[in-house]
Amino acid sequence: AQSVTQLDSHVSVSEGTPVLLRCNYSSSYSPSLFWYVQHPNKGLQLLLKYTSAATLVKGINGFEAEFKKSETSFHLTKPSAHMSDAAEYFCVVSDVLAGSYIPTFGRGTSLIVHP
């Protein structure tokens, strides 16, 4: 069975400082991993995905994530936060089951950016 744990329900940073959103996962197979962002009253948008290619994955808006199999982690980072980054972030693990990837979402991390 697969699971995702987002270690922080809220992360608060100042504009211009680095962002770190932590995600640990468990999976029986070789998973695909995703980060999605949800702005208030909007649907989810894909930030980046890992599918067993390079372990450092670059996404949109300056975000990147590193897949560390030994630590079963897929943390999301950004060097410098912008006010527009304030949103809910979801880590997702997707494991093959009967020919289809079943996604499991973390509970989400709310990123708060202070001016």
Next chain:
Amino acid sequence: DSGVTQTPKHLITATGQRVTLRCSPRSGDLSVYWYQQSLDQGLQFLIQYYNGEERAKGNILERFSAQQFPDLHSELNLSSLELGDSALYFCASSVGTIGNEQFFGPGTRLTVL
């Protein structure tokens, strides 16, 4: 704009009623996924259809059902509604089924009174 449309945006109904939520996937996408997002349960995968056939089932209640039509749009039917069914219901679509990026619609907010 993801290219996925959902109707209606808001739905208010009473306990015991039945509602239908509609989703049109992005042009060219064959897979449709349904999710429920609530404060206490978070984002839960309900069901997936691929090219008209059910492909995967998640935490979907027996009171809920879905289908995907030949034109690839999908409907989620919720019956015998309970207060706890109040949530945001998202539809997403993707090209295939294996590790593809999912594109999410704006959601339907269901309120059961």
